Amino acid sequence: MTKYYVYEAKSGRIVHIHENYDSVSGENVPCGQEELLKLIDSTIPHEDLDIVEANSGNQSAERGLVRVDPRTRQLVIERGTSDAGNYRDSLEA
Numbered sequence: 306m307t308k309y310y311v312y313e314a315k316s317g318r319i320v321h322i323h324e325n326y327d328s329v330s331g332e333n334v335p336c337g338q339e340e341l342l343k344l345i346d347s348t349i350p351h352e353d354l355d356i357v358e359a360n361s362g363n364q365s366a367e368r369g370l371v372r373v374d375p376r377t378r379q380l381v382i383e384r385g386t387s388d389a390g391n392y393r394d395s396l397e398a
């Protein structure tokens with residue numbers, strides 16, 4: 306499924322995740338930047354935001370903290386620490 310991630314351009318903190326689909330066909334419906342920004346809290350300056358579109362496949366935000374790497378504009382899942390250290394998975398954007 307294609308999802309739109311609206312994030313703070315400097316920090317990569319995601320402020321909104323949006324998915325738009327047709328309930329009859331189950332197909333994704335494209336969503337424009339203007340439409341997405343209308344959904345965002347007006348207290349967040351829109352000029353500080355950016356949007357990345359990604360196909361999340363079977364990945365789930367429940368697996369860890371999801372953010373956007375502002376440098377590469379790729380989604381990154383940061384899973385908790387363990388004895389083996391931190392793990393990072395990138396989602397295809």
